[in-house]
Amino acid sequence: xxxxxxxxxxxxxxxxxxxxxxxxxxxxxxxxxxxxxxxxxxxxxxxxxxxxxxxxxxxxxxxxxxxxxxxxxxxxxxxxxxxxxxxxxxxxxxxxxxxxxxxxxxxxxxxxxxxxxxxxxxxxxxxxxxxxxxxxxxxxxxxxxxxxxxxxxxxxxxxxxxxxxxxxxxxxxxxxxxxxxxxxxxxxxxxxxxxxxxxxxxxxxxxxxxxxxxxxxxxxxxxxxxxxxxxxxxxxxxxxxxxxxxxxxxxxxxxxxxxxxxxxxxxxxxxxxxxxxxxxxxxxxxxxxxxxxxxxxxxxxxxxxxxxxxxxxxxxxxxxxxxxxxxxxxxxxxxxxxxxxxxxxxxxxxxxxxxxxxxxxxxxxxxxxxxxxxxxxxxxxxxxxxxxxxxxxxxxxxxxxxxxxxxxxxxxxxxxxxxxxxxxxxxxxxxxxxxxxxxxxxxxxxxxxxxxxxxxxxxxxxxxxxxxxxxxxxxxxxxxxxxxxxxxxxxxxxxxxxxxx
Ligand code: NAP
Numbered sequence: 001x002x003x004x005x006x007x008x009x010x011x012x013x014x015x016x017x018x019x020x021x022x023x024x025x026x027x028x029x030x031x032x033x034x035x036x037x038x039x040x041x042x043x044x045x046x047x048x049x050x051x052x053x054x055x056x057x058x059x060x061x062x063x064x065x066x067x068x069x070x071x072x073x074x075x076x077x078x079x080x081x082x083x084x085x086x087x088x089x090x091x092x093x094x095x096x097x098x099x100x101x102x103x104x105x106x107x108x109x110x111x112x113x114x115x116x117x118x119x120x121x122x123x124x125x126x127x128x129x130x131x132x133x134x135x136x137x138x139x140x141x142x143x144x145x146x147x148x149x150x151x152x153x154x155x156x157x158x159x160x161x162x163x164x165x166x167x168x169x170x171x172x173x174x175x176x177x178x179x180x181x182x183x184x185x186x187x188x189x190x191x192x193x194x195x196x197x198x199x200x201x202x203x204x205x206x207x208x209x210x211x212x213x214x215x216x217x218x219x220x221x222x223x224x225x226x227x228x229x230x231x232x233x234x235x236x237x238x239x240x241x242x243x244x245x246x247x248x249x250x251x252x253x254x255x256x257x258x259x260x261x262x263x264x265x266x267x268x269x270x271x272x273x274x275x276x277x278x279x280x281x282x283x284x285x286x287x288x289x290x291x292x293x294x295x296x297x298x299x300x301x302x303x304x305x306x307x308x309x310x311x312x313x314x315x316x317x318x319x320x321x322x323x324x325x326x327x328x329x330x331x332x333x334x335x336x337x338x339x340x341x342x343x344x345x346x347x348x349x350x351x352x353x354x355x356x357x358x359x360x361x362x363x364x365x366x367x368x369x370x371x372x373x374x375x376x377x378x379x380x381x382x383x384x385x386x387x388x389x390x391x392x393x394x395x396x397x398x399x400x401x402x403x404x405x406x407x408x409x410x411x412x413x414x415x416x417x418x419x420x421x422x423x424x425x426x427x428x429x430x431x432x433x434x435x436x437x438x439x440x441x442x443x444x445x446x447x448x449x450x451x452x453x454x455x456x457x458x459x460x461x462x463x464x465x466x467x468x469x470x471x472x473x474x475x476x477x478x479x480x481x482x483x484x485x486x487x488x489x490x491x492x493x494x495x496x497x498x499x500x501x
Contacts, residue, residue, distance in 0.1 A: 020429050022046040023133055023143035025119050027109075028057020030149035030398035030414050032100060033078050036107050037418045040080075041426060047141070048109065049133070051118035055104050057151050059096040064177040064196065064349075066203030067093035070224075070307045071409040074244060075251040078103070079415060082244050084237035088228045090307075122146065123366040124393060129434035129500070131394065145425055148397045150362055152404065152476075153354040159191060163330040170347040174200055175354070185209050187344060189335055191327070192351035193219055195306055200351060201320075202310035211320045212343050214327055214335070217303070217464070218296045220277045224307040255408035256481055262301040262407040263479070265458045274300040284312035293324050298463035301406065353466055356476070367392035368437065381475045384443040384496065385489045387417055393435035393500070394428065396421040402450055403485070404467075404477045406459070413478065416486040424492035436497040453479040 022038065024031045027050040038046055054060055069076045073086040073096070081103050087095060104110060121134040130142045156173040158164065164171075172178040174196040187210040190197050197213070198221065205211055237244045260266065261273045277300065285291045294312060296303075315322050325337035334344040361381070365373040368391045376391060383389045386403030387396050398417045404410060428436060454460055457479045459467050467476045478485050 020045050020145075021141075021143045022145045022147065022425065023119075023131065023141060024048040024147045024149055026050065026057060026149035026151055027055040027104075027113055028059070028149065028151050029078070029100065029411060030151070030418070031055075031057075031147075032103060032107075032109065033081075033411075033414065034147050034149060034398065034418050034421060035109050035112065036078070036081065036103065037422045038425070039107060041422050043422075043425065043429070044112075046112060046147075047143075048113040049117050049119050049135070050113055050115050051136075053115050054101075055109075055113065056097045056100045058153060059093050059100060061154075062093050062175050062177075062196070063179070064093075064174040064200050064203075066199035066201075067174075067196075068199060069093075069096060070195065071255075072247075072251050074247040075255075075409045076411060078411065079248070081106075082241070082248065084234050084241070084244050086229060086234075088226055090224065090226045120363045121365075122363065122395075124368060124395075124435075126368055126393075126435075129394065145394045145396065145428065147421055148395065149399070152356065152399050154362075155355040156350070157353050157355045158350060159352045161191075161327055161330055166332050167330050167345075167348055168332045169345055171350065172347075173350040173352075181347065183207050183347065186346040188212070188347045188349060189214060189343070189345050190349045190351050192353065193217070194351065194353055195304055196353070197351035198306045198308045198311040200349065202308065202314045205314045205317055205320060209319060211314075212323050212335070212345070213315070213320065214323045215293075216326070217298075218294050219303060219306045220274070220296050220300050221280060221306045221308055221311055222273070222277050223280050224309045226309070252408065252412065252482075256483055259407035259481060262305055263457055263459075263477075264301075265299070265456050265461055267299075270300040270458065273305070277305075281312055285316060287316065290315055290322065293322055299458055299461045301458040302461050302463035303465040303467075304406065356466055365392065365395070367395070380469055380471065380473055382443065382447045384438040384446050385417075385420070385485075386413075386478070387420060387489070388436075388438040388443075388497075390438050390440040390443045393437040396424065401475045402447075402478050405482055406467075406477055408482045412482040412486055413489075416489040419490045420492050423490075427492060427494065431499075432501065434500045436494075436499055438497050442496045450479060 022045055024034055024046055027048050031048050032055060035046060035048060068090050072089050073091040077083055083099060118136040119133050120136050123132050130144055131146045133141045156175045170178060170181050183204055184207050186208050188208045189212045190201055191214045193215045201213060261269045281291055281294060314320055325339045328336045328338045334342055336342045361373045371391055381401040383397060383400045386400040398414050403413045424436060454474050459474050459477060467474055469475050
C-alpha cells in the first residue's frame with residue numbers, strides 16, 4: 001500500500017497547496033536542520049525516515065573513547081540553534097549527540113520521525129511528480145520532494161587484510177565500539193592512523209597493557225589547543241548571545257583566512273603548515289627514530305590534517321609500539337607483519353574509515369525515463385552544487401558530491417544546502433510546479449568548472465585518501481572557500497532548472 005505522507009499543517013495559514021508531502025532521509029545534523037528550517041518556513045508536511053532507533057547520525061554511532069569534533073563547537077553547531085553551554089572548545093561525541101537530541105525535543109520533531117525505517121528503494125513517477133519510497137519492511141510512501149540527508153561517512157569500511165575473519169579475540173570498528181569489552185590490561189592493536197585513530201589512541205593508551213599501532217601512512221598533526229569552558233564563561237555567553245555569535249564568526253573567518261594553507265596546491269603556503277606540524281612533532285617526540293617514522297612525506301593538506309595534543313606523544317610511552325612494517329596476515333591470535341614478526345593480541349580495533357562508494361545513493365534510485373542513479377553516476381558522482389542531479393527531479397541531497405571542506409565546519413555547506421532546498425520547496429509548493437529538474441548543461445558546466453579548479457588543489461598532489469575515488473578524481477571536497485560555496489548556493493535559481501507544471 002502506498003501511504004501519502006502527512007498533510008501540511010501550515011496550509012491554512014500559508015495558503016499553499018493542501019497536500020505536499022516531503023520525505024527527509026536521515027536524522028543527523030542535515031536531516032534535523034532541514035526539518036527545523038522547513039518548520040520555520042511554515043512547512044510542516046515532512047516525515048523523517050531514520051534507519052536507526054534514535055536521531056544523531058554520526059554522533060550517535062561514533063562513541064569510541066576520545067571521539068570528539070575537530071571543529072570548535074561554537075562553529076560546529078547550527079547557526080540558528082546556537083548553544084552557550086558547550087563544556088569545552090572541542091565538544092566530545094556524547095555532548096554533540098545530546099545537542100542533537102535537545103534540538104529534536106525543542107522543535108518537537110520526534111513525532112515526525114519514523115525510526116527503524118530504512119529506505120531501500122526510490123522511484124520517480126513523472127506523471128504524478130512524486131517519488132515512491134520503499135522501506136525495508138516493504139511499505140511504500142509517496143512524497144513530492146525528497147531531501148536525502150543520509151550522510152557521507154556512515155558505513156564502516158573494513159580493511160581487505162588476509163585472515164581478518166580468523167582472529168579469535170575481540171575485533172571491532174571505531175564506529176561500532178564494543179562498550180561491553182574492557183580493554184584494561186589487554187594487548188590491543190589499532191589498525192589505521194586517520195582522524196578516528198588519532199583520537200582513540202591517546203584515549204586508551206593508559207588502560208591497555210600493550211598497544212600496537214599499525215601505520216600505513218603517517219599523518220600531518222597540528223596542536224589542538226582544546227580548553228574547558230568555565231561556568232562563568234558559559235553564563236556570560238548565555239546572557240550576551242552576541243558574544244556567542246562573535247566566537248562563531250571569529251572561528252569561521254580564521255578558518256577561511258588560513259584555508260588556502262590546507263587546500264591550495266601551493267608549496268610556499270603549505271610550508272607554513274608543515275613547519276608548525278614539524279615543530280609539534282619535535283615537541284612531542286624526543287626519539288629521532290620514532291620522529292622519522294611519524295613524519296609524513298606527502299604535501300601538507302593532501303590528506304585530512306589531524307589535530308591532537310596527545311597523539312604523537314603517546315608513542316613515547318613504554319607500552320606503545322608504532323608498527324610500520326605492512327601487515328602480512330591476521331592470524332587467530334595476533335598479527336603478522338611482512339618482516340615475519342608476529343605480535344600476539346587480545347583485541348584489534350579497526351580504524352580504517354568509512355565506505356564512500358555511493359554515499360549519497362545508498363539504495364537504488366530511479367529517476368526520469370527509468371534511469372537509475374547508479375547508471376547516471378557510473379563515471380563518478382556528480383550533482384549541481386552537490387545537491388541536485390539532472391534526471392532526478394525534486395530530489396535534493398545534503399552533503400552530496402563535492403560539498404565537503406578540508407578546512408572548516410561542514411555545517412557551513414549543509415546550512416547553505418538547507419536554505420537552497422527550502423527555497424526550492426517554497427517555490428514548487430507556491431506555484432504548483434509538478435517538478436524541478438536541474439538542466440543537464442548547467443550541471444555539466446558547474447562540474448567542469450569544479451574539476452578544472454581541482455587541479456590547483458592540494459588533494460591532487462599524489463597522496464591517497466578517502467577524498468579520491470578509485471579513478472583518482474575528487475568527488476568529495478569543494479575546491480574553494482566555504483563562504484564562496486554558501487553565497488553561490490544559498491538561493492534556488494529557477495533559471496538553472498526545468499520547471500515542469
Ligand atoms: P580515514 O581518515 O580514512 O583513515 C583510515 C586509516 O586507516 C588511514 O590511516 C589508512 O591508511 C588506514 N587504512 C585503511 N586501510 C588499511 C589497510 N588495509 N591496512 C592498514 N591501514 C589501513 O578514516 P577515519 O580516521 O575514520 O576518518 C575518516 C573521516 O571521518 C575523517 O577524515 C573525518 O572527515 C571524519 N572524522 C572526523 C572526526 C572529527 O571530526 N573529530 C573524527 C573521526 C573521523 P592510509 O592513509 O595509508 O590509507
